[in-house]
Amino acid sequence: MTEYLAPLEKLIEQFRKLPGVGRKSAVRMAFSILDLSDEAAEGFTSAILDAKRQICNCEICHNLSVDSICPICADSTRNQSLICVVEDAKAIMAFEKVRGFRGVYHVLGGVISPINGVTPDKLAINDLVKRVEENNVEEVIIATNPTVEGETTATYISKLLKRSGTTVSRLAYGIPVGGDIEYADEVTLNRAIEGRRSFE
């Protein structure tokens, strides 16, 4: 591996930490920074610091927000008694794109994964239980990813919420729209059969 000048190497190392960036991309990015004007470089660094400084977590749902309460929780036209539980704030964006969901969210901040040191107390689970119990919540939709950890987390939360008497549901699994049954994996196909619905 070629060694660049020390300040350049440091910058390359920083870029390598970004998701999906390998050594070659990091080198290209670092060189592009050197080509920037001083103002442009400062624009870049202040964008990083501003984002870190200005963005906090909503006090109610832990979504990313510039205010203490996020726009979704503050929106009185939304159904505050329907909570969709997601792993991270990125998932909220996916739901908001569809515009079909008019409830509110709750961001866990990850999934239970003891092997990675993520125990239930490290997630916003107790917070969710408290929120459900203190407010008149009718339904909680658990929308963790269909991974082993996501499933475990969903089961864990559903058990905790049982005593509150709230309806707890899970997103439907099945063949994705536009997908081909021929190429669906066995687990997905099995879930699609289990979750079949009668024509009404």
Added chain:
Amino acid sequence: MTEYLAPLEKLIEQFRKLPGVGRKSAVRMAFSILDLSDEAAEGFTSAILDAKRQICNCEICHNLSVDSICPICADSTRNQSLICVVEDAKAIMAFEKVRGFRGVYHVLGGVISPINGVTPDKLAINDLVKRVEENNVEEVIIATNPTVEGETTATYISKLLKRSGTTVSRLAYGIPVGGDIEYADEVTLNRAIEGRRSFE
């Protein structure tokens, strides 16, 4: 297109300006910045500013350097009368990896491309001519890329250097080592025939 929070959108836009980064990658990168600790985020920004501040161009060859004279120009064991002319500092790294070249370099800072507003006076060409005339330079190897602009620049420089009496050469063109003749494009194959060498 989904709109994120304003400070996040600004950060995404900054990442999009990096080479090879599309919208989706930029979003992932921006979110990863939010997950950084405050110290890590400051480490990132100071790496950017340090690189910009500490790295300048070598006064002799315009290579990237932390000192006013780069380590290659300052190295007395290198042949100062053999200059390899390259488009940018990245090309120097490619030559240094081979370790076969013991001369010095001259970075043009681009190639002549009037359509992009790059006229010869915007490049370090006059500088090169002066350097060749003032020092006892024996040979100049022009190593611009084999593009139309690179070729034009090479021809332009070779004409300028003619009156100095220095030998001006060009990198050899031909089939890349490990390449397959069957798949070589016509221009490359033609150059390989033109540049053929007799067995010694």
